Amino acid sequence: MTEPRNVVLLGATGSIGGSALRILRAHPDKLRLVGASAHANADALLQIAEEFELKQVCLTDGAAHEQALKNKPDGLEVLCGSDGLDELATMDAAGVVLVAVVGTAGLSPTLAALRSGKDVALANKEALVAGGKFVVEAAQAGGARILPTDSEHNAVFQCLGGGSAKGVEKIILTASGGPFLDWPAERMEQITPEEALRHPNWSMGSKITVDSATMENKGLEIIEARWLFDLPPERIEVVVHPQSVVHSLVQFVDGSMIAQLSPPSMTFAIQHALLFPERAPGVDETVSFVEPFSLDFRPPDPERFPCLRLARDSLVAGGVSPAVFNAANEVAVEAFLENRIGFCAISRTIGQTLETMENLEPVDLNDILAADAEARQVATAHLNPQSMP
Ligand code: NAD
Ligand code: MG
Numbered sequence: 001m002t003e004p005r006n007v008v009l010l011g012a013t014g015s016i017g018g019s020a021l022r023i024l025r026a027h028p029d030k031l032r033l034v035g036a037s038a039h040a041n042a043d044a045l046l047q048i049a050e051e052f053e054l055k056q057v058c059l060t061d062g063a064a065h066e067q068a069l070k071n072k073p074d075g076l077e078v079l080c081g082s083d084g085l086d087e088l089a090t091m092d093a094a095g096v097v098l099v100a101v102v103g104t105a106g107l108s109p110t111l112a113a114l115r116s117g118k119d120v121a122l123a124n125k126e127a128l129v130a131g132g133k134f135v136v137e138a139a140q141a142g143g144a145r146i147l148p149t150d151s152e153h154n155a156v157f158q159c160l161g162g163g164s165a166k167g168v169e170k171i172i173l174t175a176s177g178g179p180f181l182d183w184p185a186e187r188m189e190q191i192t193p194e195e196a197l198r199h200p201n202w203s204m205g206s207k208i209t210v211d212s213a214t215m216e217n218k219g220l221e222i223i224e225a226r227w228l229f230d231l232p233p234e235r236i237e238v239v240v241h242p243q244s245v246v247h248s249l250v251q252f253v254d255g256s257m258i259a260q261l262s263p264p265s266m267t268f269a270i271q272h273a274l275l276f277p278e279r280a281p282g283v284d285e286t287v288s289f290v291e292p293f294s295l296d297f298r299p300p301d302p303e304r305f306p307c308l309r310l311a312r313d314s315l316v317a318g319g320v321s322p323a324v325f326n327a328a329n330e331v332a333v334e335a336f337l338e339n340r341i342g343f344c345a346i347s348r349t350i351g352q353t354l355e356t357m358e359n360l361e362p363v364d365l366n367d368i369l370a371a372d373a374e375a376r377q378v379a380t381a382h383l384n385p386q387s388m389p
Helices: 015-026 042-051 062-071 081-089 104-115 126-142 151-159 206-214 216-229 267-275 307-317 321-337 344-356 365-382
Strands: 005-010 031-038 056-059 077-080 096-099 119-122 146-148 168-175 236-240 246-252 257-261
Touching: 005 015, 005 081, 005 104, 005 267, 015 031, 015 267, 031 042, 031 081, 042 056, 042 062, 056 062, 056 081, 062 077, 077 081, 081 104, 096 104, 096 267, 104 119, 104 126, 104 321, 104 365, 119 126, 119 267, 126 146, 126 216, 126 321, 126 365, 146 151, 146 267, 151 168, 151 216, 151 246, 151 257, 151 267, 168 216, 206 216, 206 321, 206 344, 216 236, 216 307, 216 321, 216 344, 307 321, 307 344, 321 344, 321 365, 344 365
Parallel strands: 005 031, 005 096, 031 056, 056 077, 096 119, 119 146, 168 236
Antiparallel strands: 168 246, 246 257
16 A cells, blocks of 8 residues: 655645645545644644644744744644745655645745645645746746646646646636626625625635635636646636536637536545545535536626736736736735725726736746735725725
């Protein structure tokens, strides 16, 4: 029998983190948790450390780290901050690092892990959106693999049999369309955070749930796909599929299409990435054909969901534009969730930030980080409280 693969889980207390822990519990013979991180929830992280008998964890929030040092058992090392996250991501024992932290915070540990030769199961999409070129270079330099873990990209990866995009005409990412798929434009100004957080199919963290409601999420995923599969923007299509059962499709040059289907739970994608190229029984029910059901597809509406167009524009513009697109969104979503701006102000803020900032070709990661920081300042200045419902 082969040894289990050692897993480091960054963002263990989140939605993806929780699904990953279910998979780890189900397959102790194949996967072993050796490190985990959380931002501020010290108690939950210490509990995970106890359950999985970890020797190293990391809390990125300083106050939570202080608290954990008081409560931690002997023999457990608690690392701190983003340096601690990088250290955990490169620990000797790590075989694969599942990056499931939210936001640009995922970029640094992703680069660190790949450079040190660790495979990365990448759920965090913001890392590729902000610094795709450098993430791909880091994987090449370290001889490591990026295992697509976002459900759509994992679906494409599965349709390609884990291989390259040879013979592919285009990929088609499916989008649920979110809770406001059929809402008229006039009603969309009044959308509240409570309404935006009620996703019809998926249970996820709050930032990505709002991103799904604006369809920013699909915009981020177009950019993510560009780097994962090395395809130009015009060969990455989006189709609205409200049931979220088909997670994406690949169309080959001869016109044939292959799709991947599973119920809307992230465990299918996470488990596939962690075990690749092996397979094992899943932890959730599969699609059942005992009851009748239908699958619908329709084109997206970029008028009511301008984030889709902004994503494409920033991808075509290249340079630091996608990083700006992502950072402005992070600022705007936070303001929306705190009731400081209205729903439609999210895409307006992104558009204004992209227009205000000068684009440049990043020479190194510092250029990305500088653009990210400046975009946050510019976006904050553009937040428009007048557009409150
Ligand atoms: P979440 O908010 O539920 O969890 C985020 C995790 O990251 C938590 O463990 C939190 O403690 C940690 N974290 C928060 N801020 C941090 C920071 N500044 N530095 C380090 N760690 C921090 O988020 P989620 O829904 O699990 O999503 C995680 C990532 O996976 C996101 O990038 C999201 O876009 C992507 N993703 C999520 C889903 C999903 O179904 N939830 C699907 C596809 C992709
Ligand atoms: Mg997705």
